[in-house]
Amino acid sequence: VKLSQANLGSLPANVARPNYERAALTPGIVHFGVGNFHRSHQAVYLDELFNSGVGHDWAIVGAGVFDGEKVGRARLAEQDWLTTVVEQDSGHMSARVTAVMIDFLMPGDAAAIIERLSDPAIRIVSLTITEGGYFIDPASGLFNPTHPDIVADAQNLGTPKSVFGIILAGLIRRRQDGIVPFTVMSCDNIPGNGHVASDATIGLARLVDETLADWVRDNVAFPNSMVDRITPATTDRERGILAAAFGVDDNWPVFCEPFKQWVMEDRFTDGRPALEKVGVQFVHDVAPFELMKIRILNGGHATIAYPAGLMDIHFVHEAMENPLVRAFLAKLEREEIMPTVPPVPGVVIEEYCQLIERRFSNPKIGDTVRRLCLDGSNRQPKFIIPTIADRLKAGGGMTGLALESALWCRYCFGTTDSGAVIEPNDPSWTRLQATATAAKDMPQAWLAMEDIYGEVGKSAPFAAAFAHGLEALWTLGTRETLTRYLGDSL
Ligand code: NAD
The missing domain is CATH 1.10.1040.10 (N-(1-d-carboxylethyl)-l-norvaline Dehydrogenase; domain 2)
Structure with a gap:
């Protein structure tokens, strides 16, 4: 069966599918870096939450800054943003279709992404943009304000190219419009991932305007988190296994281990999904x-x-x-x-x-x-x-x-x-x-x-x-x- 919204009802019985009404979902999160880890981790937690009947105003809108991400977007577009997630170890294999993503903005279309970021419904911006995505000088561990992409965004915040340029432009719009800023929630494998995201956003703001930087520091939340689920890249091997074992034809399935863990600080500017109901651990110090x-x-x-x-x-x-x-x-x-x-x-x-x-x-x-x-x-x-x-x-x-x-x-x-x-x-x-x-x-x-x-x-x-x-x-x-x-x- 070709994966699509229309075919959800005719999926084989051994494939779990969402029990929530997709048309009733409304967006609450913009996610940068729609790769495999996001789809095996954050999206699965949200899928479990939506299946339990709550949080339907926290659906995900995908975003990205690279042209290369158009490939993934096109694959997901063909199947109405649905993803099959297959969990496997030696004694167990299960498949579920997650439907928590309801849109995916065109990668690199900064104007469209900023427009969405200024929508009050968006209360969280989450990131899985890899360890290399935060403009950190590796040895000092500090934000590098001389990186050419950052310098370019600082000089041209009307047409930013980096994730942090776009986030900052979105925050500026919200500040102007009197809308509570969103929370920036990094889910990358970096010690102090919230601090690092905050350093990048505030560091860029500082190049633009000191008072803007202070406003970001005082008004935006960047919770730290520990995220864990081993998730390889998808190849034809995975597509083949999914088709053979479950009869699902998915352009871009995700395979991962059964284990998953998410420990996060409970600091959000404008609410968050009730993720503690699906096993996320909220702690004072991560x-x-x-x-x-x-x-x-x-x-x-x-x-x-x-x-x-x-x-x-x-x-x-x-x-x-x-x-x-x-x-x-x-x-x-x-x-x-x-x-x-x-x-x-x-x-x-x-x-x-x-x-x-x-x-x-x-x-x-x-x-x-x-x-x-x-x-x-x-x-x-x-x-x-x-x-x-x-x-x-x-x-x-x-x-x-x-x-x-x-x-x-x-x-x-x-x-x-x-x-x-x-x-x-x-x-x-x-x-x-x-x-x-x-x-x-x-x-x-x-x-x-x-x-x-x-x-x-x-x-x-x-x-x-x-x-x-x-x-x-x-x-x-x-x-x-x-x-x-x-x-x-x-
Ligand atoms: P992936 O390659 O599938 O996805 C990465 C995404 O980030 C892509 O959309 C890519 O275009 C985007 N990206 C890359 N560099 C960027 C940059 N400089 N700016 C903006 N976007 C950028 O990789 P993945 O498996 O999804 O892993 C992504 C990150 O998630 C990892 O680097 C890690 O920090 C975290 N993570 C991954 C795993 C795992 O097992 N895969 C486990 C825990 C945490």
Whole structure:
């Protein structure tokens, strides 16, 4: 059955469908970055809420700034903005159609998006625009007001191009019209994602007008959140499984694990959906949850990604089936990462780590090693380097973290241990590849990328451990290097 509003009633019985009246939904949220994660996470929580009979004034309107997003929009337009979400692990597979998105503005049409943002019905603007979307200087972690896109938007706020230019233009309209500002709700994997979104919005405003910046600071809410659900990109494999197992023909389904988690601060300017009814945890301070998740899960992903990539392993669960990769993760987490994670209310950290190991091993989700290797230049400074900084501060060992860094460097050289070419897998690939090539003979060159390594790159003990790890990778290869690390003989 081709997925569409008209065909909802004739979907196979094993596909769950919305029980709410779609025509009765009204928009409450504009979402930037309609990718897979948004559709497996926020949209599913809202779908559950709408199914429970409440919150029907919080439907989603999609938005985006890149031309490339027109492809996704066209796919969704053909099926009336519906998405099939398939949850899978070894013992379970289920499919549901979510219908919480009721419109998707043309990507890049800033005027149309600003118009919608000035509608009082829109009370939340949410974001999944990737770690790289916030104009953060990686090493300092601070907003970079000299970024060309930000400078351009500051000079031309009538026709902004960045997400934050559009958000700010929308806020200005609301201020002029006397409408309560919307809440900006970041759902990206960044420590302090609300702070980072606020720094970008206020930082841009400051380039335009100091009083505007102060008004944003005093009147707009940017709650921090921890978001979690492993969600790979969609390929023909997923479309094929959906058609074969459920008989649904969906242009752009989402596959994900059954697990999902959302912990958020309860700071909203003009209300919010009653997400606590569907399992969202509202807390006073999300920082401990975020730190645990980003270090153990995202840091763990980075840990398995590069050795697996160098050993030509395709899927993440295959990486976890490899005894060396699995043991590397287990040892590095327990000896170096977990000791830097402060206590989290109601959580046993060791159990959290075991859960992560099980989730990474899920053989059905089809997550790829290449996806985990993507964008290290934006991810390492958030997922790994702060952990190294804490280990150095505490005088703890960091051999494993230095090896993780060396594995990333070795990967960016652009070939695997078998000599296979690694296609560019980072927005800064050209620079990374050149630096990784120089680092082969001069490891210090890698750590001299100050925008990525910051102070950590200047630490002598770290530099020594990194150089040792990298040399081992080049002379012994990944397998033997991991074997020695695991035997405490690297
Ligand atoms: P995706 O590639 O499917 O979607 C990303 C979307 O962001 C796309 O629409 C893209 O065009 C847009 N985008 C990218 N860079 C941007 C920029 N600079 N400005 C504005 N828009 C930009 O990726 P995804 O799987 O949906 O993941 C998106 C983000 O969600 C991740 O980077 C992460 O922060 C968060 N997240 C993802 C997962 C996951 O497992 N996929 C889990 C937790 C959190």
